[in-house]
Amino acid sequence: PAPAPSEVDVFSGPHSRMKRLVQLYSEKLSEVDLSSCSDLRSLLWILKATFSEFKTHEHIENECIMWRLKNRLQFLKVEIAAVSEVHSDNKLSEMVQLVEDACCQADKCTCPKQAAQIGHNLILALRNFTEDFLPHMQEEEEIFQPLLMEYFSYNELKEIKSNVIEKHQKL
């Protein structure tokens, strides 16, 4: 689909930030020494902040966009599976929990073998998460944005976008 005009494009701005965060932790992963407890702790600091931001991003989208879209479709008696299922799989919550657990383990970590084990599990989970998260954002931009354009007026979308941006700026 043709890109939405910038003033009603509700996803691209926040997604640039989320993609930058993915890039930052991916870079960090490529240079981390998995057998070092202090490297592991510094990676976990980044991940803790990153996943808290991802979680808030999802919350803002639910509150400002998805619930409004669901209500509008319900009112019009239109059923679209992608809309009912968006954010329903809890991979993000699982990842937040995993990072929390890894932080607790890393606090007590003193041996390289244990750090490597925690780091290894974390990297696998992160790869798995990222493989879903990037296409998820793409789906929002390519499928949800056109849906919004179809079911909301231009002025409504301007208002939605301004809410979305304002809430992200408070992060």
Ligand code: FEO
């Ligand atoms: Fe924009 Fe649902 O992540």
